[in-house]
Amino acid sequence: MNPIKYIVTLVSCFCLHTAFAQYDTKDWIIRKTQMYSPSSATLLNLYDRIPSRLSVDLGGSVVSTSKNGDTYEYLELETYESALHSMSTNVHEIGHGYGGVMYFQEANRAVNGARINFRNINQGFYQSPQEYFWIEIEKAYIFPSRKLTGTIPGDLRTFRFNTYIDGNSSTQQHGVIGLLDEMNAYYLGSKFNYEMFPVYKELYGPKYLDKWVMKTSSSMTAYFEFDFFVKEYLLYAKNYQPQTYNYLKNNTAFKSTYQKIHNKFKQVADQYEAKVNREKTIASFNYDSPFHNEDYDRLVSRLNSGIYRSIEYDFLDSY
Numbered sequence: 001m002n003p004i005k006y007i008v009t010l011v012s013c014f015c016l017h018t019a020f021a022q023y024d025t026k027d028w029i030i031r032k033t034q035m036y037s038p039s040s041a042t043l044l045n046l047y048d049r050i051p052s053r054l055s056v057d058l059g060g061s062v063v064s065t066s067k068n069g070d071t072y073e074y075l076e077l078e079t080y081e082s083a084l085h086s087m088s089t090n091v092h093e094i095g096h097g098y099g100g101v102m103y104f105q106e107a108n109r110a111v112n113g114a115r116i117n118f119r120n121i122n123q124g125f126y127q128s129p130q131e132y133f134w135i136e137i138e139k140a141y142i143f144p145s146r147k148l149t150g151t152i153p154g155d156l157r158t159f160r161f162n163t164y165i166d167g168n169s170s171t172q173q174h175g176v177i178g179l180l181d182e183m184n185a186y187y188l189g190s191k192f193n194y195e196m197f198p199v200y201k202e203l204y205g206p207k208y209l210d211k212w213v214m215k216t217s218s219s220m221t222a223y224f225e226f227d228f229f230v231k232e233y234l235l236y237a238k239n240y241q242p243q244t245y246n247y248l249k250n251n252t253a254f255k256s257t258y259q260k261i262h263n264k265f266k267q268v269a270d271q272y273e274a275k276v277n278r279e280k281t282i283a284s285f286n287y288d289s290p291f292h293n294e295d296y297d298r299l300v301s302r303l304n305s306g307i308y309r310s311i312e313y314d315f316l317d318s319y
Contacts, residue, residue, distance in 0.1 A: 029083040037195040092189035099124035142175035183226035
């Protein structure tokens with residue numbers, strides 16, 4: 001037997017086996033998503049159907065964009081467990097991707113008698129198969145989230161502070177709209193994790209609750225973090241840039257979008273906490289809280305302090 005040919009045959013068989021295993025794992029997580037998190041599956045299907053390149057003719061000038069990556073780009077397919085854990089990130093990122101190009105699909109239709117102004121901030125939001133929408137905000141009123149670094153106390157600089165307040169994410173160019181986009185993406189990933197609870201039981205047996213909380217608590221804690229970030233942004237606007245505050249306060253689309261994201265994320269965080277509290281009476285549970293303790297405790301204290309009462313009245317209670 002020729003040893004070189006033998007080695008090549010072994011390598012070829014290994015590659016084929018690996019490719020088949022990854023296909024099987026991808027098929028498995030897609031089926032589980034369709035079964036337990038159909039709204040996530042719809043998001044992935046909507047994004048998958050978008051052309052790789054989109055363009056709009058604005059009467060002589062053309063505005064174009066490209067779809068950012070494959071629908072399952074963020075999946076890790078080594079095992080069923082890695083596919084389950086990474087699909088939450090994948091749903092989060094595709095939420096961004098779909099929201100970023102959604103309005104191109106609408107741009108050739110008149111909206112309230114006027115076409116979309118691409119010089120403004122145009123941001124889409126997917127929340128369910130029945131509810132996905134976009135808003136258009138005048139860019140002149142939006143300031144970068146970095147301005148908050150001087151007003152957020154040091155003891156409230158949480159896990160995501162460096163990324164979304166002091167970093168180089170879309171929250172600089174798009175300010176509070178970028179914060180809402182991130183909050184919505186974390187909502188989508190958290191909702192996926194919540195709905196996949198039966199799959200954790202299937203994969204992990206007696207350890208299911210610890211594994212579920214370990215993989216879910218960070219994204220669920222993001223509800224409190226972004227609730228805090230958005231309210232801090234609006235409080236800063238109220239105190240230092242009242243023209244921005246008044247513009248957003250009187251913008252029906254902004255208020256509606258903010259309320260939908262805030263309320264839906266709060267609902268899924270409440271459902272998650274209640275489910276953990278029920279399950280820990282019958283299952284092993286080695287955590288002090290369903291959320292990240294360090295950030296959760298100080299954020300809840302701040303959010304309940306009353307400092308944001310006027311913000312809640314203007315943007316959340318009055319709608």
